Amino acid sequence: MKRGLPLILLAALALLLGGCAAPTLRSEVTAFHEWPAQLPDQSFVFERSRAQDNDLEYRNYENLVRDELLRLGFTDPAAAGKAALKIGLAYQVNERDVRIVEPVVVNSGWGAPYYGPRWPYRYYDPFYDPFWYSPPVVSYQESNYRLYRRQLQVGITRVSDGKKLYDVTVISEGKTASLAAAMPYMVKSAFADFPGKSGVPRQVELEFKEAKTKAPQE
Template identity: 55%
Template structure:
């Protein structure tokens, strides 16, 4: 019976995880965006290894969003109007919860001794049905974060500073980053300093 219950819990968890079709993100942007900004040329700010292939991949995602918004990457690194910097990380935390599971109180296994067909517990009218018990469940949650900062190239003035948080069971930044970047530029530049929750559909 114990083995059957464990299999049932595992199957239920698998089915529930398969139903998760969105990534929930919490976004907050602080900005001093000029309404009359005409020159939208930019370069990426590389303060670390410029040959970091992971970072280049994330820059491509940001580049796609910036192009959609009318920005143009400068051909010469010393001639842009804006500078774009990325920071990202993923943290892990352990979570402990108490979850219910169903138990049949009159399941005794394959015992067929004398009198097993008799007595009140065999009568379906006496059967009280399954009962709920509880067990401790421990698992890991991954907190993913992306920060994008757009500054003016000539003096470093901050124009757009957005941070996106997302938590889930997948610790891969490569998986989450397309959604974090999209959330960072949703309704750009958005309301200043107002937290927003943005749910994005997962595309396989």
């Protein structure tokens, strides 16, 4: 039994470390841009439709984008008509059903006890028995769930000539349909390493910092 203790301790340690891992949200980010080397005026205004003007959800996500732009050195003018850049954003959630069939070991391979040379005294030692292990029995387990594809798109256009300077798409997938939980991290992912390499998809993984905020299920 002493030889089995280290394996038990390692398994317990793995479970402990796994349980302590902080939840994260992983996003696929692709940005296309022709960002100028010099852009002295980085004042911006959001481009809204009439429906978006009275959409509380849209305005909340707009504020998240505004905070990121201000962090990057952009300026939010008091007079919207004097802005050099206009910002547009769109978002959506799509869903699909997922079916997974995966192998599961239903028999670990432990065989019948081996009786040693001191038979008939029923002495055995499984750790030294070459015939103790039998081939594992594998079954298949099916699981079904709904997967949500959350998408955010942000564009930055120069007002003077209407030229699109930056267009980024962020996609995250998980079992949570709510955009409200995922959007703060998707917005941060959209502007991570701004402006970045144009047309090169990358993964951005962010840890949930807010202890009181329920993390979306990935």
